[in-house]
Amino acid sequence: MAEQIMSTLGNYIVSNIFAIFLMVAAVKWPKTARLLISVLFVGGGVWNLFASLTMPAFYVTTYGPVATAPYRAFIYGPFAANPALFVVPIAIGELAIGLLADGGGTWVRLSMIGMTGFMLGLAPLGVGGAFPFSLFAIVAAYFLFRAPPQSSLFQDVAAVRMALAHGFSRPHAHPPAHT
Numbered sequence: 280m281a282e283q284i285m286s287t288l289g290n291y292i293v294s295n296i297f298a299i300f301l302m303v304a305a306v307k308w309p310k311t312a313r314l315l316i317s318v319l320f321v322g323g324g325v326w327n328l329f330a331s332l333t334m335p336a337f338y339v340t341t342y343g344p345v346a347t348a349p350y351r352a353f354i355y356g357p358f359a360a361n362p363a364l365f366v367v368p369i370a371i372g373e374l375a376i377g378l379l380a381d382g383g384g385t386w387v388r389l390s391m392i393g394m395t396g397f398m399l400g401l402a403p404l405g406v407g408g409a410f411p412f413s414l415f416a417i418v419a420a421y422f423l424f425r426a427p428p429q430s431s432l433f434q435d436v437a438a439v440r441m442a443l444a445h446g447f448s449r450p451h452a453h454p455p456a457h458t
Contacts, residue, residue, distance in 0.1 A: 291409050298415035305422035310435055312419060313380050313387060313428055316394065320377030324370045331366035338362045345407040372397065383434070387427035391420040 304312035330337050339362065343354040358365055376397060379390035398413035398420070428435070 291406065294409035294412050295415065298409075298412045298419070301419040302415050302422070305419040309423055309426060310428050310430075310432075312423060314432060316390070316419075316423075317377045317380040317432060320373045320380065320394070320397075322377075324373030324377060327366050327370035327373060331363040331370065335362035335366070338366060342404055342407040345405060347403045347405045350403045350405075369397075381432040383429045383431045384427055386431075388424050391424040391427070394420040 301312055301315055304315065339354055339359045343351055343359075346354055372393065376390050376393040379386045379393065382390075395417050398416045401408040402410055402413040404410070430438075
């Protein structure tokens with residue numbers, strides 16, 4: 280187990296630094312935090328769908344040895360018999376969380392409720408879930424739940440595109456010609 284922890288130490292550290300940044304972003308730059316959450320969960324959902332259907336033993340060999348005792352018993356027990364049975368619904372939930380985060384207002388709030396539930400389920404994986412990543416992510420979800428962006432991610436991207444297009448298409452002022 281110690282060897283497995285050491286081999287993933289870099290990922291563990293980066294994951295927790297990311298989660299701390301996500302917490303700060305949720306307060307200072309909520310639209311950026313929402314984008315990061317959307318990318319994280321949509322990407323995680325796609326990966327988990329792919330991995331659970333093409334290499335299901337990955338979950339048992341990767342997370343079993345580093346999970347807390349109750350989760351380890353579950354992973355080596357009923358989960359090992361058919362990982363996809365458990366992971367596919369989780370992946371669909373991840374996709375829903377990520378897509379709901381793209382909305383504004385109530386949609387973001389629903390996403391943050393889903394994210395909190397997901398992180399509560401992830402925490403008992405211990406090191407395999409990059410604990411305390413899940414706690415930092417729950418705090419970020421709380422901040423976004425309290426003050427969700429009202430515009431959708433797509434509206435924000437369109438506004439940025441318009442601002443950039445307007446900024447690049449403005450005629451440059453030329454100095455007056457000397458007469």
